[in-house]
Amino acid sequence: MFRLVGKLLLILILAAGAGAAIVLCWAPDPLYTVADWLSMGRFGQYDGIIRDVAQKHGVDPLLIKAVVWRESEFRPEKVGTSGERGLMQVSEGAASDWVRVHKVQDFAPTDLFAPRMNLEIGTWYLKQALQRWASKDDPVPFALAEYNAGKTRVDRWIESTKLGDSVTAADLRGSIAFPTTRGYVNTILKRRACYEQEKKE
Numbered sequence: 001m002f003r004l005v006g007k008l009l010l011i012l013i014l015a016a017g018a019g020a021a022i023v024l025c026w027a028p029d030p031l032y033t034v035a036d037w038l039s040m041g042r043f044g045q046y047d048g049i050i051r052d053v054a055q056k057h058g059v060d061p062l063l064i065k066a067v068v069w070r071e072s073e074f075r076p077e078k079v080g081t082s083g084e085r086g087l088m089q090v091s092e093g094a095a096s097d098w099v100r101v102h103k104v105q106d107f108a109p110t111d112l113f114a115p116r117m118n119l120e121i122g123t124w125y126l127k128q129a130l131q132r133w134a135s136k137d138d139p140v141p142f143a144l145a146e147y148n149a150g151k152t153r154v155d156r157w158i159e160s161t162k163l164g165d166s167v168t169a170a171d172l173r174g175s176i177a178f179p180t181t182r183g184y185v186n187t188i189l190k191r192r193a194c195y196e197q198e199k200k201e
Contacts, residue, residue: 042074046087046115053119057127062199063140064088064123066191067147070184076115085112088122095121138169141185145172149181 046068047061054061071089072078080089090112098121099107111117126147133142146154157175158167176182 043069046074046119049116049119053116053123056120057123059123059127059130060192062192062195063188064119064126065195066188067122067126067144068119069191070188076113076118085109086118086122087115088118088126090118090122090125094125098124135165136167136169141169141173141189144185144188145176145181148184149176149178153178153181 047065050064050068051061053059054064068074068087071084072087074087076087078087078089079085082091084091092109095107095109095112098104112121126143129143129146129151130139132146132151133139136142142154145157154172157172157177160177161167161171161175163171173182173185176185
């Protein structure tokens with residue numbers, strides 16, 4: 001009896017392992033898939049709020065999710081090295097801009113730990129950058145570079161190309177002088193592409 005139960009258990013474990021291996025073979029990013037499994041659902045926990053905020057601001061929800069993944073790995077309690085807070089690692093300066101524009105009276109920096117508030121402000125801030133670069137062939141890399149390093153640095157990198165208004169997203173990506181920002185832009189674009197592929201499957 002015990003031997004039969006042991007064999008059945010072994011078969012179930014082997015079947016689960018084979019199933020997991022098949023899923024990982026077909027996954028766009030196997031390491032991300034494993035991290036997602038280990039997160040116990042954290043990676044998808046805010047999908048509903050992300051969709052709501054994305055629709056409100058007219059921003060691709062998969063782009064927002066990719067930013068959240070890169071900034072905080074979906075940890076609303078995260079505090080960055082310069083005091084950025086929450087899912088999208090919103091700075092107090094960005095929050096202050098949002099408060100001023102929306103005439104919010106009772107905002108406190110700790111409100112940035114609330115997922116919906118953080119996603120609202122972070123997405124609003126990202127949307128401002130996307131609108132600023134809307135005339136470019138692909139505004140997303142410009143907006144992501146600005147979100148990470150600030151508009152002044154993006155302007156400086158564009159100037160270094162000596163291409164003026166004709167600068168493309170590829171030109172910008174090649175001119176980013178900060179390896180961390182270059183990596184930031186590239187990993188978010190790659191992650192969004194993986195989300196798009198998963199959505200099609």
